[in-house]
Amino acid sequence: MSRQGSAREYAFWAESPGGETLERYRTLVNTVDDGIYQVDAEGHFVAVNDVICEMTGYDRAGLLGESASLLLDSQDIERIEREIHGRLTADREPTERFECTARTATGGTFACEIRLSLLFDGDSFTGTVGVVRDITDRKRTERRLRNREAQLERERNLTDRILETSPVGIMVLDGNGEVTRVNDRGRHLLDIDDIGEFSPSERTAYTEDGRRLSEDEHPPIETVRTGEAISDRVLRVERQEGDQRWLSVSTSPLLTDEGRVDRVVATGEDVTDLKERERRLERRTDELATELSEIYGRITDGFLALDEEWEFTYVNERAAEILGLDENELLGTNIWETFSEKQGTEFEERRWRTVRSS
Known part of the structure; x- marks a missing residue:
């Protein structure tokens, strides 16, 4: 022993x-x-x-x-x-x-x-x-550390819940531009399988006027590079499956005490439905304008239209010919300023009778 x-x-x-x-x-x-x-x-x-x-x-x-x-x-x-x-x-x-x-x-x-x-x-x-x-001090320190760890764990759980229930896509990048986190909505919008092998520049993106973005112009990468936030930049993004989505993208940098980019948080909201409604509205407006132009074109008499401010909104060729002015010179001008000599005449009196009776 x-x-x-x-x-x-x-x-x-x-x-x-x-x-x-x-x-x-x-x-x-x-x-x-x-x-x-x-x-x-x-x-x-x-x-x-x-x-x-x-x-x-x-x-x-x-x-x-x-x-x-x-x-x-x-x-x-x-x-x-x-x-x-x-x-x-x-x-x-x-x-x-x-x-x-x-x-x-x-x-x-x-x-x-x-x-x-x-x-x-x-x-x-x-x-x-x-x-x-x-070991009173040590136990007190350990207790504070445990409490702090528990608090951080609760905050992490809350952050996780917020990320996963957010209706917009959220992506986090480190200071090197590597993707460290993407919520489920972001995975869906960008068609991401594995964030470990994903970079925002892998998705072809275009501006609203159709210009293709370079690799450094993708908003999250641009913010990593410049340290500047981006707000509501609308892009057309091609997904792996071959379809396209319109996204409104915003980014915000998180800086170190020395001012270097530590992380970047990027959000993407799907505005595809809104863009499609805008396109439909534009097409319908063009169609109506064409129809109206055709109707006006069939009118052989002089024809013009004025808004509530008495400004010309439409003048056909015959009216311009009668008035002796180019139609482009008349559009947007006030009739009483253009034809000031008509003030105080029977024409103006008829104008006021028309206004009062309407």
């Missing part, structure tokens, strides 16, 4: 003929930052250093001869007893340290860490010697 120490070695305040050596040893034990104690085989304190007294608020006389249960809960005492028994019977690996809660003389508590060694006199177990460290 391995013997970790003898009683003579560890009874560090026992009488000894080596007075000078003992005094040096006592000084060493009392000047370390950790508490040091010795208990006998029944668990009663045989020796304690000054730090143990400072930690617990007891003086040395109040501890010597007392059971360790004065300072420790029964559960911690049982854990230590099981450890001692396991070492004595060699049926378990020794526990390197114990974390316990110790009581003070004033009724307070503090977290501590205990490391212990067994003492023997020959083959007889005589007790233990241990080192006690106050």
Whole structure:
């Protein structure tokens, strides 16, 4: 059986003929930052250093001869007893340290860490010697870290939920332009299978006037390069499946304290339906304009149209010929400014009668 120490070695305040050596040893034990104690085989304190007294608020006389249960809960005492028994019977690996809660003389508590060694006199177990460290600050720091980690985890979960329920596509790129995250909506809009192999420039995109974007002009890549935000840039994007989508793209850079781009957040809103409605409206407007032009073209008399401000909105060739002016010169001008000589005439009086009766 391995013997970790003898009683003579560890009874560090026992009488000894080596007075000078003992005094040096006592000084060493009392000047370390950790508490040091010795208990006998029944668990009663045989020796304690000054730090143990400072930690617990007891003086040395109040501890010597007392059971360790004065300072420790029964559960911690049982854990230590099981450890001692396991070492004595060699049926378990020794526990390197114990974390316990110790009581003070004033009724307070503090977290501590205990490391212990067994003492023997020959083959007889005589007790233990241990080192006690106050870990209150460490436990407080660990608790703050756990709370902070839990808070960050809640924030991550909230961010995940927001990303995945967002009706717009969201993409995050790092400072090198690598895609690090895309929500489900973004995957769908850009037809992305694997973000690890995806770059925004892989999708061919065109401006509203039909110009194809270069690789560096794709909004997320441009923001990584320039550090400048982009707002509501409408692009026509070709997908892998061969169809096209119109997207309104915005980007926002996240900068480091030094002003370098750390990340870029890009959003894409599907405006395909809106663009199709616009195109239908434009086609219908063109068709109506053509029909109206054909109708006006069949009229052989002079024909003109005025808006509420009495400005010309339409003049056919015959009317321009009668008035002696080019139709393009008349469009958008006020009739009374163009024909000021008609003011005060019967024509103007008929105008006012028409206005009053309408």
